Amino acid sequence: MASGRPAEPNAAHVEDTLERFKNFLRQARQLTPVDCEAVISRLRVEMILEEQSRARKTTFRAVIDYFEDVLEERLEKLPESRSDTKSAIRRYIARFLDNA
Numbered sequence: 001m002a003s004g005r006p007a008e009p010n011a012a013h014v015e016d017t018l019e020r021f022k023n024f025l026r027q028a029r030q031l032t033p034v035d036c037e038a039v040i041s042r043l044r045v046e047m048i049l050e051e052q053s054r055a056r057k058t059t060f061r062a063v064i065d066y067f068e069d070v071l072e073e074r075l076e077k078l079p080e081s082r083s084d085t086k087s088a089i090r091r092y093i094a095r096f097l098d099n100a
Helices: 011-030 032-048 054-077 082-100
Strands: none
Touching: 011 054, 032 054, 032 082
């Protein structure tokens, strides 16, 4: 690195990091709507309580946006015949946010 050229990337670390990221996204999609909303709320609290750099806050916001998209998709996919369940989940989430 004395010549000023960057070191070659470690392919195994790159692949491992990418696989962990993909697993994270898959796990987010498997959460129930209630759990997804709980994660969103927890991330917001963490963002407020922790002293964080601008880059880290931007990352938290992006993750929150992702979970919000997942939550919206999950709620939209609930069958119309289960509209009572859908309404109940929305009411629960609204109460959860009011108490947070």
